[in-house]
Amino acid sequence: MTEQSGQGPALDNLSTESRVFPPSAAFTEAANVGESAYAEADADREAFWAEQASRLSWDTEWSQVLDWTNAPFAKWFVGGRLNVAVNCADRHVEAGHGERVAIHWVGEPGDSRTITYAELTREVCRTANALASLGLVAGDRVAIQMPMLPEAIFAMLACARLGLVHSVVFGGFSSAALRSRIDDAQARVLITSDGQYRRGKPAPMKDNTDEATAHTPSIEHVVVVRRTGSDVRWTEGRDLWWDELVGGQSDVHEAEAFDAEHPLFILYTSGTTGRPKGIQHTSGGYLTQAAYTHHAVFDLKPEQDVYWCTADIGWITGHTYIVYGPLANGATQVVYEGTPNTPHEGRHWEIIQQHGVTIYYTAPTLIRTFMKWGAEIPGRYDLTSLRVLGSVGEPINPEAWIWYRETIGAGSTPIVDTWWQTETGAIMISPLPGVTATKPGSAQRPLPGISAKVVNDAGVEVPHGSGGYLVLDQPWPSMLRGIWGDEERFRDTYWSRYAEQGFYFAGDGAKYDADGDVWLLGRVDDVMNVSGHRISTTEVESALVSHPTVAEAAVVGATDATTGQGIVAFVILRGSATADASTAKTLRDHVAAEIGPIAKPRQILVVNELPKTRSGKIMRRLLRDVAENREVGDTTTLADSTVMDLISSGLKSSA
Ligand code: 6R9
Numbered sequence: 001m002t003e004q005s006g007q008g009p010a011l012d013n014l015s016t017e018s019r020v021f022p023p024s025a026a027f028t029e030a031a032n033v034g035e036s037a038y039a040e041a042d043a044d045r046e047a048f049w050a051e052q053a054s055r056l057s058w059d060t061e062w063s064q065v066l067d068w069t070n071a072p073f074a075k076w077f078v079g080g081r082l083n084v085a086v087n088c089a090d091r092h093v094e095a096g097h098g099e100r101v102a103i104h105w106v107g108e109p110g111d112s113r114t115i116t117y118a119e120l121t122r123e124v125c126r127t128a129n130a131l132a133s134l135g136l137v138a139g140d141r142v143a144i145q146m147p148m149l150p151e152a153i154f155a156m157l158a159c160a161r162l163g164l165v166h167s168v169v170f171g172g173f174s175s176a177a178l179r180s181r182i183d184d185a186q187a188r189v190l191i192t193s194d195g196q197y198r199r200g201k202p203a204p205m206k207d208n209t210d211e212a213t214a215h216t217p218s219i220e221h222v223v224v225v226r227r228t229g230s231d232v233r234w235t236e237g238r239d240l241w242w243d244e245l246v247g248g249q250s251d252v253h254e255a256e257a258f259d260a261e262h263p264l265f266i267l268y269t270s271g272t273t274g275r276p277k278g279i280q281h282t283s284g285g286y287l288t289q290a291a292y293t294h295h296a297v298f299d300l301k302p303e304q305d306v307y308w309c310t311a312d313i314g315w316i317t318g319h320t321y322i323v324y325g326p327l328a329n330g331a332t333q334v335v336y337e338g339t340p341n342t343p344h345e346g347r348h349w350e351i352i353q354q355h356g357v358t359i360y361y362t363a364p365t366l367i368r369t370f371m372k373w374g375a376e377i378p379g380r381y382d383l384t385s386l387r388v389l390g391s392v393g394e395p396i397n398p399e400a401w402i403w404y405r406e407t408i409g410a411g412s413t414p415i416v417d418t419w420w421q422t423e424t425g426a427i428m429i430s431p432l433p434g435v436t437a438t439k440p441g442s443a444q445r446p447l448p449g450i451s452a453k454v455v456n457d458a459g460v461e462v463p464h465g466s467g468g469y470l471v472l473d474q475p476w477p478s479m480l481r482g483i484w485g486d487e488e489r490f491r492d493t494y495w496s497r498y499a500e501q502g503f504y505f506a507g508d509g510a511k512y513d514a515d516g517d518v519w520l521l522g523r524v525d526d527v528m529n530v531s532g533h534r535i536s537t538t539e540v541e542s543a544l545v546s547h548p549t550v551a552e553a554a555v556v557g558a559t560d561a562t563t564g565q566g567i568v569a570f571v572i573l574r575g576s577a578t579a580d581a582s583t584a585k586t587l588r589d590h591v592a593a594e595i596g597p598i599a600k601p602r603q604i605l606v607v608n609e610l611p612k613t614r615s616g617k618i619m620r621r622l623l624r625d626v627a628e629n630r631e632v633g634d635t636t637t638l639a640d641s642t643v644m645d646l647i648s649s650g651l652k653s654s655a
Pocket of ligand 1: 269391396417421423443506508521522523529533
């Protein structure tokens with residue numbers, strides 16, 4: 001493989017990892033999905049997905065499973081019609097499970113709420129009636145910026161029920177980030193809350209959305225959930241309290257069926273340029289793969305399991321594995337509002353003990369944080385209910401994987417390391433807990449019905465034992481249907497690299513081990529992965545240069561023991577500006593205000609020069625060497641080969 005320009009962490013220990021953990025005979029015996037699923041799907045992929053689509057309730061059967069004639073724009077379950085919200089709520093009540101708990105909601109301050117499928121259905125109907133009363137019609141966009149409250153889930157499902165397209169914006173994103181997302185999607189309504197509980201304290205939320213909506217003419221109404229009771233500014237006529245708007249509505253709503261390809265949501269994610277991409281997902285295929293993967297990968301038994309995914313609904317993991325997958329499957333799940341160390345570092349284990357959680361799905365960055373806090377903390381709780389553990393968001397290092405299995409999983413629970421993306425909509429590569437002999441650090445094998453390959457620059461599959469780029473060589477039901485308003489960018493980003501072969505380019509480096517299992521090696525583009533959050537280097541660079549003292553900036557993701565990668569910024573100040581003790585803090589705060597606190601650089605280094613190629617491209621690879629305290633690599637393509645010496649010596653003298 002040619003040199004990677006990428007940000008991928010060097011997972012050196014991966015190449016020597018050889019431990020294997022097969023499932024117990026008892027687990028295999030009772031598992032939802034067995035080995036035969038792979039062969040069945042390989043024999044007839046479309047028939048396999050048609051069978052999975054039959055888990056859902058359709059108003060009209062499809063006439064064709066897949067139409068790929070207009071590739072890369074797929075149509076799945078052509079002509080089929082369904083209502084996504086009915087599939088996630090009403091139908092479970094109709095099947096006699098109205099009293100089953102859908103959501104054990106746990107508030108950060110200790111309050112809680114138990115919501116059955118019958119109540120969920122009524123709440124979604126009320127919310128749908130409320131949104132319809134605002135004049136919203138199928139196809140309109142609704143922005144949602146909210147903490148992890150039940151109302152966020154009601155709002156998403158109410159949109160789905162009405163055929164409205166939701167765009168959930170992570171609660172930690174700044175007003176500027178929210179504003180650009182609202183503008184791009186031309187959202188008519190924004191749903192938010194007065195505030196949120198964060199680390200034991202109420203924090204404002206509506207202040208942030210007010211700053212955004214001061215400049216978003218498309219927004220007609222802002223619907224505000226009361227959470228913290230804090231004071232908010234109020235725009236008469238535009239702003240509406242949720243309880244007043246929704247509270248008085250009927251809890252009956254006749255749902256209309258929508259086409260399988262009706263848009264369900266847009267979710268913005270970072271790309272290699274400063275402008276986030278609005279990833280578009282549709283209804284029938286997305287829900288089919290969300291439900292199937294949740295059933296297969298987590299071995300969900302809706303009658304017995306208590307499932308908990310710790311993601312935020314602002315990310316794709318929250319969309320697919322809190323809202324759509326689990327609720328389509330009639331699961332009982334925990335939804336937790338707050339941070340893992342409020343009021344103490346055992347909060348997650350306390351919740352698992354209290355609710356008897358059986359399936360726990362989290363991110364490597366959090367596992368590493370738990371490791372830092374110490375094994376004695378989970379040791380104080382009864383975690384014996386756990387039977388499947390999941391990981392998502394970034395490659396998991398074998399050390400964290402083993403700790404997770406030993407300390408949280410009593411040395412016996414299968415771990416499913418799930419590789420997927422906002423764009424793929426649902427899990428693509430993962431062990432199956434009743435089938436796969438798992439290997440710490442490897443996502444291993446594409447799921448039944450999914451095809452992925454590791455290829456070289458020419459698009460030729462690499463032999464076992466070698467590395468290259470991960471591609472998806474067959475369409476899949478929950479694949480993105482485009483980038484909102486930008487067809488060209490969709491083709492360019494994902495389909496141009498291997499246009500001849502028609503492969504989807506995932507942007508990740510990967511390798512096969514000797515057995516042909518897949519190991520993910522991190523991004524190969526200028527996208528960083530900080531605590532499982534995708535942030536583009538360009539995005540942070542443009543935030544930095546928007547500060548009046550900054551002339552130029554280069555940002556790299558440096559390996560970080562806890563967050564996977566940490567953001568390190570190299571900045572050149574403008575002529576008149578001089579660096580002093582407060583420079584780094586000022587710039588870090590500026591980035592937080594421009595993008596959000598998650599994008600704050602871990603380190604800001606003021607330099608006089610940046611390493612560039614003759615064509616003017618910043619050589620981030622060299623800056624990463626500096627950021628990771630390594631010997632600086634090959635500098636022969638630099639326009640000025642002395643630049644790195646200047647940077648390195650400048651940093652040493654200022655350290
Ligand atoms: C679901 C989600 C996608 C990027 C992806 C890859 C990284 C996610 C991973 C993983 C290795 C895993 N990634 N899961 N890398 N092993 N199990 O995280 O979506 O936020 O769009 O990020 O995350 O680099 O390309 P998204």
